[in-house]
Amino acid sequence: MFRACLFTATVVGGLACTMTKHPTPPAAPTWPPDDPSFIEQYASTFGFRLGAPQEITIAPDGDVLFTRTPPRSFVSDLYELDIATGEVRTLLTASQLLGGDDEHLSPEEHARRERLRKATRGIGGYQLSEDGARLLVPVSDRLFVVDRATAAARELATGDGFPFTPTLSRDGARVAYVVDGDLWVIDVDGGAPRALTHREGTAVDNGVAEFVAQEEMDRTRGFWWSPDGTQLAYQHTDNTPVDVLWVGDPAHPDVEPTPFRYPRAGTADAIVTLAVVPVAGGKPTWIAWDQARYPYLCDVDWSPGAPLTLVVMNETQTELAVLAADVKAGTTSVLLTETDPAWLNLGALTWRADGSGFLWMTERNGGWQLELRRRDGSLERALTDPQLPALSLEGYDEVAEVAYLAVADTQPESRIWAVPLVGAAREVSATPGIDDIVVSRRGGTQVVVSLPQTGGKRYSVRRDGKEVATLPSVAEEPSLQPAAEWTTVEVDGHTQHAVIIRPRAFVAGRRYPVLVHVYGGPHARQVLATPRAYLLDQWYADAGFIVVSTDGRGTPGRGRDWERAIHKDLATVPVADQVGALQALGARYPELDLDRVGIFGWSFGGYLSAMAAMVRPDVFKAAIAGAPVTDWALYDTFYTERYMQTPQANPQGYQVASVVAQASRLERPLLIIHGTTDDNVYFANTMALVDALFRAGKPFELLPMSGTHMTTDPALALALQRRQLTFFRAHL
Incomplete structure (x- = not known):
């Protein structure tokens, strides 16, 4: 009160x-005048973030797609860089897709964007099909499928409700999404949407990541396509044990408070299980693991040639297991386990293109280390030394079989290192500073985002290790x-x-x-x-x-x-x-x-x-x-x-x-x-x-x-x- x-x-x-x-x-000093021009510029540009390229994706042909706002607007549009010519074209605008309609977001989408710290509107995200021919573009409460070559857009008739976390199948033939706690699928080329789940009550969600997964595990998705597009794995979340907190805005007492399921320390979490359902319809197959021992579902991966893979963790976060699931039998087998007497940080898991093994980040030996594991989870070899101050796995080139790590090489820098599965690691960053990288899984093209120690910001598009273009930013300096x-x-x-x-x-x-x-x-x-x-x-x-x-x-x-x-x-x-x-x-x-x-x-x-x-x-x-x-x-x-x-x-x-x-x-x-x-x-x-x-x-x-x-x-x-x-x- x-x-x-x-x-x-x-x-x-x-x-x-x-x-x-x-x-x-006791002695009030004489203060110099503050700079009104800078602070007004800072406030009007969202800290100079508006106008900078975001949501960068590399297409199979090497061209680069990205979103961008004007320098003082939060409305994003979609652009494409032709890597051969260096020219940039406007692929889609939010106003073009909405046709003058206002933008509408559900409370769940508002909350998801809060988890992602995403402030922009318009085309805030998109997904490219595996062949790069079409895009799925959600805008407001509507879904559009876009032909990338012609930019022709067609709206999907998803029916009533807000389509939450829409996702293309790998072949681009179908879209799965969640409406009001149930998983739906629709064919891109026409047809009515089909509900694949039917929740048991308002405290139950199908296909939605629970709060702690979104906020703390960096997992914003609650369903995953099978590689061939015929099945969907989805999490079933029973929120009944979780406390309901009501959030109201005192500045708007006419607006009803919003309920949130929020598990406070020492209270119960949501009960999360996993099932696999055929896209054609039918009964789900429930995936079993020792949930009493590992109640947290931290990550799920379903890559071509690889089993449905789960990363699960115990309640005290001192033990985790990587599991391979048999989606027909509903059983799991343990690929590896990690323990730490204090706590475990979540690492990264990436399967090789042929499913013969996977990359795994571990702190087992005192610092983050990249390992190559066989398909059965056994260690093939360590790819980096724990003394290399790695921060994260940023990407993996499946063709060249090279992983890219962010490394705090000389604190307080963050440099990019290329780590081949065979051969010596090498530094990719050209100058001291803070670097990030976007990697094409198919090899060839990379985008290195650099914040040099000397100042400025660059978006370097590289092909075979050489800069061929830059992504243009319209952010104010x-x-x-x-x-x-x-x-x-x-x-x-x-x-x-x-x-x-x-x-x-x-x-x-x-x-x-x-x-x-x-x-x-x-x-x-x-x-x-x-x-x-x-x-x-x-x-x-x-x-x-x-x-x-x-x-x-x-x-x-x-x-x-x-x-x-x-x-x-x-x-x-x-x-x-x-x-x-x-x-x-x-x-x-x-x-x-x-x-x-x-x-x-x-x-x-x-x-x-x-x-x-x-x-x-x-x-x-x-x-x-x-x-x-x-x-x-x-x-x-x-x-x-x-x-x-x-x-x-x-x-x-x-x-x-x-x-x-x-x-x-x-x-x-x-x-x-x-x-x-x-x-x-x-x-x-x-x-x-x-x-x-x-x-x-x-x-x-x-x-x-x-x-x-x-x-x-x-x-x-x-x-x-x-x-x-x-x-x-x-x-x-």
């Missing part, structure tokens, strides 16, 4: 709720170039990477207040070897601060032991490493005024900001917590229990890592910002902290923002950054 808060200021999209004010710092310095510091016997952003008008001999921009948790690095990551930080620096970031233990890319240092306690080590790195930087760089330090971040970074301000007020003099998890018992099972176990098994760890439990220790100014309809980190997290702070008599500021965790309104984004800047200027 909102208790006795006085609303004192209004901003676009939110209200600033302020309790008792903290004392003004930032009006400033960050002045970032990358360095390392020693903290309690280990090395941490850090980055420092000084004002472009930096004056030697002057001391500046410091802002620590933090994430500090699993899955994401804050220190990246590209100035594009620090555009917003440079704006803050130019406004009179020095901004620093560091990646402590628990962040990815530094090996198994480094990441698992946070096991059962998400607070102590992350806070200590932020403090240790900050103090080491302050000892080296006298321009950092460690008597005036603020900390800010979002999501895990918001949590860590609030926690740091409470437990180390001697270091952090002000904090902004964006969408913080304030009590890990309020976050989802799969993420939280991986690191913290359950609240029942680790009550002390949950107490130590709870911001709510530390609320009475708050001594410093704290601004909490949260979207009221956030369906990942629920607003209940912020209200629990607000209640605890109020009961303890602690002053704080609250900015509740109407909407979820993606701020797409430029006016709202602009107001948010200015509000944060004003807060730090007032308190530092």
Whole structure:
């Protein structure tokens, strides 16, 4: 409940709720004027992401398809690059397909896009048939099949309801999709849609990935075509055991709250099973495995020449198994198992084109390692050394039999390495920075997306190792170039990477207040070897601060032991490493005024900001917590229990890592910002902290923002950054 808060200021999209004010710092500095042109440009371009190529796909003939918006619009259209000529043509536009109709999305599609952090509209995705001749293009609540050569589009008559996660069969002859929790199929060349499942009630879904699969396992799909297109494997999800949370927007009390099935830590997950059904209709064959031992269905793969393959995991996430299914008998056999006493990260599985074996990523030997496994799961050979700091498997060229890995070669970079199944690995990246790659399974063409350490962004189209074209971006170029310095510091016997952003008008001999921009948790690095990551930080620096970031233990890319240092306690080590790195930087760089330090971040970074301000007020003099998890018992099972176990098994760890439990220790100014309809980190997290702070008599500021965790309104984004800047200027 909102208790006795006085609303004192209004901003676009939110209200600033302020309790008792903290004392003004003894000496208020004279601040330089901030740059209005840059921050307005940043807000209007969605952080310069609008206008950049997205959803890149390489066709069998080597041409490249991609979506792109205008530089200040969220509506995507579809384009094609002719690799022979380098020319780009507009293949399809959203307005062309909709014919002037408005775009409509179901609540399930809205939620799926939230899981993918996808903000664009129009042609947000598409699928190319195996031969490259036709495309499936979903727009709004309609499905279109498009002839790629002529761009002629034909709408499929899918009937009533929103067609969720539509997918082409490999031969392009049929489309499967989900409507209202049931799996349907329709022939591309005509005919009525056919329901393949009939759910038992509204708490049951067929063909839909449950919440934790979408949010935490990177699995957004709940059904899979057989290679020959005659069968579909689908997950059957019984959500009955899962708590229902109702999300309403206080800014729109006339709109009915939306129910979400959300399993909080220590509560029951959905019950997920798997079945295979003929596309022609008939009874499903249920696939059996030891579900009591492995309740999580983490991944499913059905590749040509290979068995239907499952990756399943136990509830404590300390053991997983890769299973091969016999789709006729409904039985499974174990191909391999993995164990870890702390937790297992999910790796990647990719079958060879002939089904004779598969690639597998494992951390078994202390760091991510790529292995080649035989068809029966036995190890043929390791393809990389665990000392190579691999991050992920990015793609596989089936013709050349070459895998492509993202490698943190010299932290904080991310370079692309080519790893052949036979022969020596080699680096593909040409320059230092952050690289990503899109690989054609049929070989030949690749697209390397580069964020060089020298600045800029490139989309290099390569053929046989040579650049033949670039994908054109229409994104605006930032009006400033960050002045970032990358360095390392020693903290309690280990090395941490850090980055420092000084004002472009930096004056030697002057001391500046410091802002620590933090994430500090699993899955994401804050220190990246590209100035594009620090555009917003440079704006803050130019406004009179020095901004620093560091990646402590628990962040990815530094090996198994480094990441698992946070096991059962998400607070102590992350806070200590932020403090240790900050103090080491302050000892080296006298321009950092460690008597005036603020900390800010979002999501895990918001949590860590609030926690740091409470437990180390001697270091952090002000904090902004964006969408913080304030009590890990309020976050989802799969993420939280991986690191913290359950609240029942680790009550002390949950107490130590709870911001709510530390609320009475708050001594410093704290601004909490949260979207009221956030369906990942629920607003209940912020209200629990607000209640605890109020009961303890602690002053704080609250900015509740109407909407979820993606701020797409430029006016709202602009107001948010200015509000944060004003807060730090007032308190530092």
